[in-house]
Amino acid sequence: NAGVMQNPRHLVRRRGQEARLRCSPMKGHSHVYWYRQLPEEGLKFMVYLQKENIIDESGMPKERFSAEFPKEGPSILRIQQVVRGDSAAYFCASSPQRDDGTFGSGTRLTVV
C-alpha cells in the first residue's frame, strides 16, 4: 500500500496560470480532505470530498478554487488564475471512514 500520493511535489506557476494538484488516496479510502499551509502558519481545512461528492467546501476561497474526486482517478484541487498569495503547501489526507486520515507529502506551490 503506497500511502497517499500527491503530485507534483513542487509546482511553480506564473501569476494568472492554472495550478492542478493531484491526490491519490490510499487503496480502499473513499474520503479525501485538502488542507492548505501558508508560510509560517498552521494548516487550514479547505474541502472534504467523497467519491463524486463534495461534502464540505466551507474552507475553500469563494473564487478560483475548485476540487473534485471522480469515480475513477485522483482527487484534483484546481486553482485558476493563481496569485502570489496562493503560494503555500497543499496537503491531502485520505481515510476509509470519517476521520483518522493519512496525510500525503504535500504539494508546494510557488507563484512567481
Add this chain to the structure above:
Amino acid sequence: KQEVTQIPAALSVPEGENLVLNCSFTDSAIYNLQWFRQDPGKGLTSLLLIQSSQREQTSGRLNASLDKSSGRSTLYIAASQPGDSATYLCAVGGLNYQLIWGAGTKLIIKP
C-alpha cells in the same frame, strides 16, 4: 469556534534533555487530538492520536496527554536526540471531521 494554540513557538535544547510541548484548545467538545511531526519541506507524520475518551498515549520516547476539561494536551519527549529536530503540530478533531491546527512548535535539539 475552536482555536488551537501551541507554546512555545520555538524551542532549542541540548541533546539528552527531556522536554514538554504544549497545546491548548478553546472548545472541549473534541473528537480526538493528534500530534504530528513536520520536517522542513516534507510531509506530515502522525505521532500520536488520543481519542476524546483517553487520557494519554505512548509511543517509544513520546508520551502525549489530554485534559479535555482544561483544554490542554502535552507532548513529552524523553531523552531528546538531534533527529527529533522538526516542527511539531497539534491538531484537534471536532465533532465534524475537520482538523483544527496549531501553528506548531519548532524544535531544535543541539548535539
